[in-house]
Amino acid sequence: MSAQTPTHPALSKVLLDENTIKARIRELGAQITSDYAGRRLMVVGVLKGSVIFLADLLRTLGAELDVEVDFVAVSSYAGKNSTGAVRTLLDLRADPEGKDLLLVEDIVDTGLTLASLTETLRAHRPNSLEVCTLLDKPDCRKIPIQPKYVGFRIPNEFVIGYGLDYDERYRQLPVVGVMRT
Numbered sequence: 001m002s003a004q005t006p007t008h009p010a011l012s013k014v015l016l017d018e019n020t021i022k023a024r025i026r027e028l029g030a031q032i033t034s035d036y037a038g039r040r041l042m043v044v045g046v047l048k049g050s051v052i053f054l055a056d057l058l059r060t061l062g063a064e065l066d067v068e069v070d071f072v073a074v075s076s077y078a079g080k081n082s083t084g085a086v087r088t089l090l091d092l093r094a095d096p097e098g099k100d101l102l103l104v105e106d107i108v109d110t111g112l113t114l115a116s117l118t119e120t121l122r123a124h125r126p127n128s129l130e131v132c133t134l135l136d137k138p139d140c141r142k143i144p145i146q147p148k149y150v151g152f153r154i155p156n157e158f159v160i161g162y163g164l165d166y167d168e169r170y171r172q173l174p175v176v177g178v179m180r181t
């Protein structure tokens with residue numbers, strides 16, 4: 001992780017630049033490709049925060065892998081605070097029964113969203129269920145849940161960019177940075 005001069009007025013600090021993110025995603029993709037060889041992988045992106053990470057991660061998976069992609073959408077945040085209550089806004093279209101599910105998240109903070117999502121998905125009886133998150137804020141956990149694949153562990157600060165938003169803005173920034181308050 002290298003701290004850099006902010007590239008956008010909404011950022012007080014850049015935590016992860018484009019090259020750092022790209023290199024780590026390549027490593028995650030190689031690991032996932034090897035772990036899921038010969039299996040039926042169903043990648044489930046959590047809208048909307050994971051879309052940029054998911055798109056880049058998918059392109060690093062081996063062409064020989066049997067991969068299906070689906071999405072879920074939940075809502076638990078208002079501004080910078082988790083509301084605690086997780087609402088499902090969009091459910092899976094494909095049937096996950098018997099498949100190896102990989103849930104792709106932008107960030108795990110309190111763990112409430114992930115705990116709720118994994119409980120819902122387990123009810124569909126997948127063959128397996130793992131989680132891949134770009135960012136992990138372990139200091140903020142309210143529920144002891146640990147994703148198998150983690151891009152970067154970051155401190156307890158509100159971050160934006162590379163898919164992550166503040167009230168639906170800043171998702172398009174190519175870096176991950178701390179939001180200026």
Ligand code: IMP
Binds near residue numbers: 106160
């Ligand atoms: P959790 O339920 O507290 O773990 O929060 C998970 C969700 O909250 C993520 O999928 C994000 O949408 C959002 N979130 C948590 N921390 C941040 C942040 O620092 N920036 C932007 N969104 C965040």
